[in-house]
Amino acid sequence: xxxxxxxxSLGLSYYIYYVEFSPTLGNIWYRPDETGKKxxxxxxxxxxxxxxxxxxxxxxxxxxxLNWMTTIFSIVFSYHIVKNMIYNGIC
Numbered sequence: 294x295x296x297x298x299x300x301x302s303l304g305l306s307y308y309i310y311y312v313e314f315s316p317t318l319g320n321i322w323y324r325p326d327e328t329g330k331k332x333x334x335x336x337x338x339x340x341x342x343x344x345x346x347x348x349x350x351x352x353x354x355x356x357x358x359l360n361w362m363t364t365i366f367s368i369v370f371s372y373h374i375v376k377n378m379i380y381n382g383i384c
Contacts, residue, residue, distance in 0.1 A: 296376075297369060304368035307359045312341060318359075 322338040345351040357363040
């Protein structure tokens with residue numbers, strides 16, 4: 294069970310870095326402040342992570358990469374499949 298928690302944490306880390314360094318998004322949580330100095334501003338990340346609860350568009354297939362829940366679910370599900378394949382000797 295702890296392995297799923299670790300994979301979920303890695304999935305969340307992947308999502309956080311993806312939304313920041315994606316060529317189509319970026320500047321979500323590491324952005325310039327009013328003085329022009331780049332600082333970590335978690336409000337942008339938290340706001341983006343709340344959007345799937347507010348807007349239906351985040352559940353459309355083309356926007357799944359912006360939805361942290363679908364990203365983490367996909368990673369954990371993939372891990373589960375591979376883990377069972379290895380455990381059952383399929384791989």
